[in-house]
Amino acid sequence: MILEINNLSVGFHTYRGDVKAVRGVTFNVDEGEIVGIVGESGCGKSVTAHAVMGLLPEENSFINQGNIKLLGEDITNKSNMEMTKLRGTSMAMIFQDPMTSLNPVLTIGQQMTEGIIKSKGLNKKDAHEEALALLKRVGIPKAEERMKAYPHEFSGGMRQRVMIAMALICRPKLLFADEPTTALDVTIQAQILELLDELRREMKMSIVLVSHDLGVIARICDRVNVMYAGRIVESGPVGEIFHNPQHPYTRGLLNSLPRVDKVDDTELPVIEGHPPDLLYDIKGCSFAPQMWRCHEGLCCLSSK
Template identity: 55%
Template sequence: MEKILQVKDLNISFHTFGGEVKAIRGVSFDLYKGETLAIVGESGSGKSVTTKSIMRLLPPNNSEIKSGQILFGDVDIAKASERKMQSIRGKEISMIFQDPMTSLNPTMTIGKQIMEPLLKHQKMHKSEAKKRAIELLKLVGIPNAEIRVKQYPHQFSGGMRQRVVIAIALACNPKILIADEPTTALDVTIQAQILELMKKLQSKIDTSIIFITHDLGVVANVADRVAVMYGGKIVEIGTVDEIFYNPKHPYTWGLISSMPSLDVKDEELYAIPGTPPDLLNPPKGDAFAPRNPYALKIDLEQEPPMFKVSDTHYAATWLLHPDAPKVEPPEAVKKRMYKFKGNVRPIPAEEGK
């Protein structure tokens, strides 16, 4: 498969009054043409920072890409000028943010906001751009597009606003679409509609998607591959089946165990003990060791490398070392494994109430 994006040993820091926060520590991954890569993990694990660095949207006053490469074609985004990035953002790489209301300008009509990237990047005539805006609204499932194109964001529901944001992101047929928890601000019924819409659109426009989420149920339904992040690092990466049917990292086990499921009865919902690491002073060994009930002595002293499980599956845990004791995933993980992809979607807690 053709690699459309390569992130190599990326290190990003934030300079704060308390000191240097090492937010991203040696992240590497590839994105292939036409695939959906999901990046999952708790809040603060580095998901959004990683993807915002691809768009170069990190605050310039206190963030710094310390080292590494973000290769998009023949461009290293990590070192590209702002002028170059302006020609890439919105045209080659687009982003959908969490809250559609804050992503849209309340003083501009929906039509003008969709037309903006078409006028700037595609150099379309105004009448042609308006026609394309109406086509995009129809594409994302908004009825009466000819009328709605003249309306303002406050005249749309939350789900419809998110469809508009998707239309804007897709206006220039980007090669990469970054979706930063695009369904978090929506109720679960609308979530399902938006996710289904994105799957249909991907097949139509042949774009690659990076999908950021903390909802493993979402991942099971939309992703081709999954990268699990913790403490500013990718700790496991593989196909969606490998991550859900054969997870290897104890942190991945914890995430799967903490997913509510209607099919798991009479069981207290698992919560990963402890808190994420302080990246002002990153731990010496495995960052997950203090929260890991299966931690070995070496976890506190030395950071584990990425061990190869298969050609597409890697995990950074000393439990994969040939000399490590054999540890099976906990029972809560096994109960959920067969229910993920292609069967029953694990539902968010609020949906099961």
């Protein structure tokens, strides 16, 4: 088992009170597996990923319940210094917007080699050669020339490839991809997903793919966790979740997708109502106020 998350709850101190962003999340990731976390903005999927990576803001965040195990070791209460040693080596992360993750005043080569020197202790020449090899592996054309370029000189897709290369410097066992294709067109999106899948097989690593896009999840994930209001409301193999969803929220998400086999002008269904206020405790199903099935006792948190 690469990752085990058991009953994890994460909150944030605010002037209005404590926001309970993640509430009792439990799931695991096996070796070589791609597990998706899908849900609308604010459901807690990125907070869950940041909690595992140890990237929650220290000044106002807290884990008040549950534990996280990476490669069998409990990392829930590790210090920032201890987590720094794990980040990049045992686990790494690709962030949503590569432009804000890359330093705009340093060349791509400088940023790549700096990371390699710090993490592997190589000299500058060897670090340069390794950075060059990584850029070539992720499909950067004219990699030697592009090493001297700055982030703004790359397209969105090329910047994301650079971020993937940087994340794989130490060949981590677990890779978090947080909305890695959000700002990309569908063609580039498909290329990035295919690249991630190739690298996963090649390096024998596991991937947790965080997304609001069900199409992205369906394309490469083995299993999926559907999150709503800080909880996993349904989980299981991708095929089963997409073809036979049990939770009303999952059904609502799937029904709201545009479909190529429907050519009429019928408006897409929408999920009515609003998510609950995470400042307050929620009894029962978080989705209950928005779905008649929940009021009739037909709604349940389900795992296949």
